Amino acid sequence: MPRTEVMKQKGLTLVDAINEALEQEMHRDQRVVLLGEDVGANGGVFRVTEGLQKIFGKDRVIDTPLAESGIMGTAIGLAMGGMRPIPEIQFEGFLGPAYDQLTNHAARYRSRTRGAITIPMTVRVPVGGGIHAPELHSDSPESIYAHTPGLKVVMPSTPVDAKGMLLSAIRDPDPVVFFEPKRVYRSFREEVPEEEYTIPIGQAKVVSEGTDLTVITWGASVFECLAAIDKLPEDVSVELIDLRTIYPIDLDTIVQSVQKTGRCVVVHEAPKTCGFGAEISSLIQEHCFLHLKAPVQRVAGFDTVMPYYKLELDYLPDSKRIAESVTQTLAY
């Protein structure tokens, strides 16, 4: 559908915004190619690359063989050869076969060649739960990749952020894992500037300002946190931070906020243990120790396998669990 038609329905979805960013950057930079399973004729299983093969042809929007290690490894080679590849891995659960290529090669090439060879590549991956998907289609592995030196890891939660951050990622000189929260793909529309713009990687966003407590989150959980804040009494003033970039983390925004509020709850879908909340919590105690009025809390997925969908809503942090934790932290 042409943008004018889409915009008539009050803005773009996250899917539309990413699609628009890809199209604009492919016009601007002939080195950009998309490759992945079903990204061409089918426009991707979530339709994120819809219509792009028609515009740019099969040489730039490439339906690859069904092989994630092949996709990731050849994308690395394309980047080495002077292209700007954007491989898509269809679901986060299928990063497994590509893990070796991504972590042992893409992440390390700059370092092991002392800068002689670099990998400017943006790996697009739908992420997260809550959409009644089958097994291995609902996980949140962002901390695994944040824990891999040499990778930048982002997870925008809104159409505006997605477009601006994707353009930054594509233009970044290093590999970026671009997680797209699938629960948000079509959950709402917002007005997105038509012209190209960038939002820097590494900058968190203060969604709402507050003075009593800081909630830090990212991805689809942003909206659970907003719902949780709605459940709280009006006199409770919560500052909500959408991290947007997992790594490199925006320490300044976090520290400024927690030094102001003295209380913090971190929310993420991934399991608690070694989830990125652990890193944030640790940074806060390192940088805000004397400002803290309560222990930093983590409202996260349980330390279990992500359950099949009958139980996924019992697993994912919801507004009720978040609100309870906020209330307890305020009462401490």
Add this chain to the structure above:
Amino acid sequence: MPRKSVYKAEIEYLQVMDENGVIDAAQSRNTLSDEEILELFKFMQQCRQLDEIAFKLQRSGRMGTYPQNKGQEAAAIGTAYAAKKGQDFLVPCYRENAALFMHGLPMHYVLLHWMGDERGNQIPAGVQQLPLCIPIGTQMLHATGIAWSFKMRKEPKVALTYFGDGATSEGDFHEAMNFASVYQVPLVFICQNNQWAISVPRETQMRSRTVAQKALAYDMPTYQVDGNDLLAVYKIAKECVDRARSGGGPSFIEAVTYRLADHTTADDARRYRDPKEVDMWLGRDPLIRLRKYLETKDLWDETKQKAHEEKCKAIVAEVVKTAEGIEKPSFDDIFDYTFAALNPELERQKKTARTSSLGQDPTQVGLSEQPQHA
């Protein structure tokens, strides 16, 4: 020195029963008796009925994403029938339900799986199979290991593993083929070449003219069969299973078939597939040719068909009732199968339904008795 050939190979293609249900007499030895054909035809219809109902369950919001098996039942049943139920071991992907049912999996298990319930994977004792495998092409390595264990333990068992044409692009596929070949394990690789890996046609997936030829690289006996021809599938599968059981190592079967439905209910194949191609393959449906054959043998007619359809509907209705009658698992289920025994942290999370420490430990210093906004 002149150049010389160091390797030559060819691949057999077998069809026993054509699209019109006519049997090639020269190929019909060591296939199925008419009684067996009749029974398997009836079973195939039951599986098809379940498949159609599963699709409707998804469409009416009673089940999650479901990958239809429609059109590929001959490949599943022909191979599974060549193996011994309760002895040989099946390692599936997710488009060979009929094989699993034939080897004893209660039909409602598959529905339960796609209804988002792990208990659909809780294979009953004595049923020799793994649950459905969602990642592509990973399960063939498990099948190789299972078959290897049979060899190590000197058990007269054979493993059969199923996968699609797309899966043969994965590295794991080639690693499984190599291990199976190196260790000569009793395993039959069954590729259901249904021509499409979601939206990617076989010709885009690979330049290889056949899938079967990939096994040549591992010096494995390899065959291409009409995958919609129950008799051809059975005949080759029986040879492969027998050879494996007698210590002859692994084999490869490319069953040429077609995915008559969408990849899954989340897919819309009209976006990328020529309807003429689908129409052509509808005519090659394994059920059609079996029925034609049985009718020429006076073993089947419209009356029997109607009666059997009613029976299948009743059986499947009962299966759906069973699956839908199973209550949502309890919250504790999220935790209880993580390990044989839960560690203290998991116990805490399970007991409190929280990951935040203030909710987990009521004895923590600093907790106020009356939270301000409880």
